[in-house]
Amino acid sequence: MHEAASVDTAYDSSSVTSLFRPAATITVRVFEVDAASIFLGSQTVAIAEGGLSKQYSVVLGSTPSVDVVVNVTVPSVQSSEVQVLPAEVTFTPMNWNVAQFFVVTAVNDDFLDSPVVQFTLKHAAQSTDLAFDSTALGSSASALILPSDEVRVFLFDDEEVYI
Numbered sequence: 112m113h114e115a116a117s118v119d120t121a122y123d124s125s126s127v128t129s130l131f132r133p134a135a136t137i138t139v140r141v142f143e144v145d146a147a148s149i150f151l152g153s154q155t156v157a158i159a160e161g162g163l164s165k166q167y168s169v170v171l172g173s174t175p176s177v178d179v180v181v182n183v184t185v186p187s188v189q190s191s192e193v194q195v196l197p198a199e200v201t202f203t204p205m206n207w208n209v210a211q212f213f214v215v216t217a218v219n220d221d222f223l224d225s226p227v228v229q230f231t232l233k234h235a236a237q238s239t240d241l242a243f244d245s246t247a248l249g250s251s252a253s254a255l256i257l258p259s260d261e262v263r264v265f266l267f268d269d270e271e272v273y274i
């Protein structure tokens with residue numbers, strides 16, 4: 112009885128209304144589905160020693176909230192065979208839909224490496240807008256850079272083949 116009386120006292124007190132204050136309501140947070148995307152304009156590039164440079168475009172598919180840096184990585188074993196400039200391009204919330212370009216040039220050495228060498232340029236993006244950050248996306252990063260984060264390079268040698 113004593114305990115019941117105590118409960119009754121609580122229900123009869125002025126604190127009753129405080130139990131149903133707006134603080135007891137549920138807060139619902141809706142996260143916008145961000146269709147962040149980055150498009151590369153080519154999947155393959157063919158270059159030759161002594162030949163012209165080739166370029167391919169990169170552009171964002173949606174507006175980032177802050178700057179996005181897209182970089183390109185040349186395989187280390189090919190770093191003396193090919194030059195890709197610039198190493199990175201920066202998109203801002205203002206110029207995100209204006210294409211920028213990576214320029215690929217074969218280094219004209221005096222050695223016969225192989226009649227044609229194939230390798231892959233890898234691309235990644237960094238931003239504090241995490242929807243545009245390859246590292247932050249982890250396994251979902253493959254959906255960020257489209258149609259693929261790789262550009263295949265065919266590098267033709269111009270040295271004579273002596274038999």
Ligand SMILES: [Ca+2]
Nearest residue numbers: 160219220221
């Ligand atoms: Ca050469």
Ligand SMILES: [Ca+2]
Nearest residue numbers: 222223224268
């Ligand atoms: Ca060569």
